[in-house]
Amino acid sequence: MTGSKKQLVLVGGGHAHLLTLARISRFVRHGIGVIVIGPSEYHYYSGMGPGMLGGTYAPGQIRFDTRRTVAMGGGVFVKGKVAGVDPAAKAVILSSGERIPYDVVSFNVGSQVSQKIVQPGARDVFPVKPIEGLMAARDRILALARDKRPVIGIAGGGPSAAEIAGNVRHLVRNSGGREPRIYIVPGSRFLARYPGRVRARVQGALTARGMEIMEGRRVREVGSGGMVLDNGHRLSADLIFLAQGVTPSSLFRKSGLATGPDQGLLVNPCLQSVDYPDIFGGGDCIHFREQPLDKVGVYAVRQNPVLFHNLLARLTGDALISFDPGGDYLSILNLGSGRGMLKKGRLTLSGPLAFRIKDFIDRRFMKRFQAFQRS
Numbered sequence: 001m002t003g004s005k006k007q008l009v010l011v012g013g014g015h016a017h018l019l020t021l022a023r024i025s026r027f028v029r030h031g032i033g034v035i036v037i038g039p040s041e042y043h044y045y046s047g048m049g050p051g052m053l054g055g056t057y058a059p060g061q062i063r064f065d066t067r068r069t070v071a072m073g074g075g076v077f078v079k080g081k082v083a084g085v086d087p088a089a090k091a092v093i094l095s096s097g098e099r100i101p102y103d104v105v106s107f108n109v110g111s112q113v114s115q116k117i118v119q120p121g122a123r124d125v126f127p128v129k130p131i132e133g134l135m136a137a138r139d140r141i142l143a144l145a146r147d148k149r150p151v152i153g154i155a156g157g158g159p160s161a162a163e164i165a166g167n168v169r170h171l172v173r174n175s176g177g178r179e180p181r182i183y184i185v186p187g188s189r190f191l192a193r194y195p196g197r198v199r200a201r202v203q204g205a206l207t208a209r210g211m212e213i214m215e216g217r218r219v220r221e222v223g224s225g226g227m228v229l230d231n232g233h234r235l236s237a238d239l240i241f242l243a244q245g246v247t248p249s250s251l252f253r254k255s256g257l258a259t260g261p262d263q264g265l266l267v268n269p270c271l272q273s274v275d276y277p278d279i280f281g282g283g284d285c286i287h288f289r290e291q292p293l294d295k296v297g298v299y300a301v302r303q304n305p306v307l308f309h310n311l312l313a314r315l316t317g318d319a320l321i322s323f324d325p326g327g328d329y330l331s332i333l334n335l336g337s338g339r340g341m342l343k344k345g346r347l348t349l350s351g352p353l354a355f356r357i358k359d360f361i362d363r364r365f366m367k368r369f370q371a372f373q374r375s
C-alpha cells in the first residue's frame, strides 16, 4: 500500500529515463510522488565514455547529475541498488533489504559485462561498463605509462573493444608515454556484426597504428598480469579490459518476472511487463517482445518519449502508446586521435569528419539534458 498519494518509482537514471527525469515536475503537478533509485548520484553517457578514457572529455562533460535533476523536479533521490522486485506486494527491494512501495515502477538499470572468466582477486581488470569504471582505468594506465611501455589486453572484439583500443593509445601518446602495446582478442571475428567494409576499415585504422587483432582466438581466463587463450597460450598484460558483450541484470529472472532469452525484462510494445501492467522498462535491461533490439544507447534514447508518456498515462488513467524502434540507426565509433567510423545503412565514412559528426551529436545531446540540472 502506498497511501492516498500515488507513487512512481524509477529504478536507474539511465539513458531511457532522461526525459522522465527532466519532467518529474509534471508528475508532481498531478499529485504523484516520484522516487528515483540509483547506485550513483551521476549517470554517465556511454557514447562519450571511450572519449573520456582517451582524455578528449573530462568526466564532468559526460555525466548527468541525477540527484540534482530529481531534486529540482520535486522528486526524491535514493542512493542504492535495487536487487529485486516483489510484484504481488508492489515493492522494489534494495540490496540493503529496504523495501520501497510503488504504484508504477520503471526499470532502466542497463546491462553488464560477464566476469565469469576473471580469476578471483585479479588486479587491473576493468569491464567496459559501468562507464564510470573507465575513470579508474585511465588513471591506472597513466600511472603505468610513467614507468614503462604499457601492455593492454582487450577481451572481446565488438565496437566497444575498438573504441577502447583507439582511445587508450590516444591517452598514452598524449601523456608523453611510450607507444603502448595493445592487443584485442575478439573471440571469433572482429566486429562480427558489422559489414565487411566497415570491419576492414576499422581493422586497418587500428593495425596501422600498431594495434594487434587476434581473430579466431578466445579468452579462456583473465588474471593479474595476463590472460590465457582457448589454445592454452598465455599473453601478458599490465591491464585488461573486458569487452565480451553485455547482458541485462538477473534481477528480473530472480524476481520471477517474465524475461527474454537474454534475461531482460520481457516487455510488450508499450514497454510494459507482459505479466505486470504496473511494471515498465527501457534500455539495455529489457527484451522487446516484438523484435530483439541491439544493446545500443540509440534505442534507449528513442524510448524516452514513450516511457514518459506511458508512465504518466498509467498513473492518470490515459491510453498507452507503442514504441516503434524505427529503421537502421546511425552508428559512429570513436577510434581515438580524432578519427571515427560512421555507418548508417549502406553509407560509411571513416576519418576525422566521422569523429567530428559524433562529437557534435554527443555534445548537443549532453547540452540538452544537462540543462535540466541547472537552476
Ligand SMILES: Cc1cc2nc3c(=O)[nH]c(=O)nc-3n(C[C@H](O)[C@H](O)[C@H](O)COP(=O)(O)OP(=O)(O)OC[C@H]3O[C@@H](n4cnc5c(N)ncnc54)[C@H](O)[C@@H]3O)c2cc1C
Pocket (backbone or CB within 6 Å): 011, 012, 013, 014, 015, 016, 037, 038, 039, 040, 042, 043, 044, 046, 047, 048, 049, 050, 080, 081, 082, 083, 108, 109, 110, 111, 128, 129, 160, 163, 282, 283, 284, 285, 295, 296, 297, 298, 299, 300, 332
Ligand atoms: C564503451 C562503450 C561505448 C558505447 N558507445 C555507444 C555509442 O556510441 N552509441 C550507442 O548507441 N551505444 C553505445 N554503447 C552501448 C550503450 O552503453 C548502452 O546501450 C546504453 O548504456 C544503454 O543505456 P541504459 O540506460 O539502458 O543502461 P546504462 O547506461 O547502463 O544505465 C543504467 C543505469 O542504471 C543504474 N543501475 C544499474 N544497476 C542498478 C540497480 N540494480 N539499481 C538501481 N540502478 C541501477 C546505473 O548506475 C546506470 O545509471 C556503448 C557501450 C560501451 C560499453
